[in-house]
Amino acid sequence: MKLSILDQSPISEGSDTAEALENTRRLAKVADQLGFTRYWVAEHHSTSGLASTSPEVLIPHLATMTTRIRFGSGGVLLPQYSPYKVAENFKLLEALFPGRIDLGVGRSPGGGETIRLALTDGIKKNLIEFPRQLTELQGFLDNNFPIGHDYRKIKTSPVTKTLPATWVLGLSSRSAKHAAHNSTGFTYGHFIHPHQGQEAIATYLEHFQPSERMPKPAVNACVFVICAETEKEAEKIAISQDLWLLAVEKGRSTKVKSIAEAKRIPLSSADKKRIIENRQRTVIGSPNQVKKKLLQLADAYQTDEIMVITNVYDFEDKLHSYELLAETFDLRAESDSL
Known part of the structure; x- marks a missing residue:
């Protein structure tokens, strides 16, 4: 099974943004060496505890320090932005790092009304526009708007031999259908809402429409994980x-x-x-316990990839958790075989 990482760049009490971002750099380099499949960075605004605000800025910084692992956004808050600008940002990233870029997008508003207005320069945008924006995003990436579309003559630059892989991050069958109808991958946020994943993923697989860009569906699920040498130590952390x-x-x-x-x-x-109740969003235990639970989760979600998020106080505990996961799942051998 493949394992990936979602990193919100959490800030521990007594620490600061600089240290949180340094921890992100350290973890990204280690993840590349350990055999994790992808590394996504988040977008959060007006918060004192999460340092990652701009995935499109952080992604190239991390990709330059590594050689193999895919980098992506987990995810860009599409309702607040222009699909055209998002497409150009990620096509440029793909040009810089061919075959290593994921464009994860979500329908989340990103915060309260004031934050949303600040992100859109005072223009009130409606979340119900997400399906249209997602379709336009794919149109810009593929340069394949239908005849008569207002944007058909626009060519999204730069022209690249490969395209970033688009993923929709969601918590419901509604998001799953948006992903399926637009031939994107689908990530279920088990770490946010652990109760509708099977239904959402089944909906995605049922409605998936293959395309030249993406002939087969792609699914992963994101879950909080804390792994330590023993169950007792994991519970403590x-x-x-x-x-x-x-x-x-x-x-x-x-x-x-x-x-x-x-x-x-x-x-x-x-x-x-x-x-x-929140423990339902989390897998905690020794390496063997965690492996068993993650394999069960992957089976329930019909996927061979789990995305892991770990927000604990001590970065060394977090790093060791990922090292134990890589060892127990033999990720180096898995990545070498690809």
């Missing part, structure tokens, strides 16, 4: 992520607290219940 998720949901500081600080925070019965 997971406390910082548990409290981070709780804080994010409450709209509080999104910096990741230390294990010691997390243990000191008083929790209500509702908090404890929510932490237990």
Whole structure:
């Protein structure tokens, strides 16, 4: 099975953006060496705890430091932008790094109304425009608008021999249908909503329309993972992520607290219940335990690729988690065989 990484560049309490981005650089280089398939960086705005705001800026920085792994966006907030500009950005990335670029897009508004207006320079955009924008994005990438379309004569530059692979990031059958009808890959966000993945992916596979660019469907699912030498150690490390998720949901500081600080925070019965519920978004344990659970998840989601996200306080714990995953799944041998 293939494993990939989603990195939001989380900032730990007592740290800063510079250190978070340095950790992203370190992890990307290690992931390239360990045999992970792809490395996606996120887009988040007006948050104190996540450093990744612009995937199209971060991707070439990381790709230059590596040799093999694919880089992509997880994902560009398409409703806030011009499909034409997004297409040109990622075709340029593909020209710079042929065969290594993924364009992941999502329907998320990216924040509250004020943030959305700031992103669009005061122009109110409606999320219901996403299907049209996705179709136009593919039209610009493929340069194949139908006769009579207003944009048919536009040639998206630069001209490239290969195209970035487009993926739709989604949480529902609606998003899955958008991906299927536009011949893109589909990523299900299990780490956000773990309850509709099987239905969404089944919908995608049923409705997928092959194209010259993408003759076969492509599916992966993203899940929080914490892997350590023992289950006890993994559970200890997971406390910082548990409290981070709780804080994010409450709209509080999104910096990741230390294990010691997390243990000191008083929790209500509702908090404890929510932490237990959030564990459905997460796989935690020893290498063998994690491997078993991820294989079960991949089987349920009809995919041979799981995307992993790990937001814990100590970067060394995070790095070791990925190293253990690469070892137990023998990723180097998998990547060498491709």
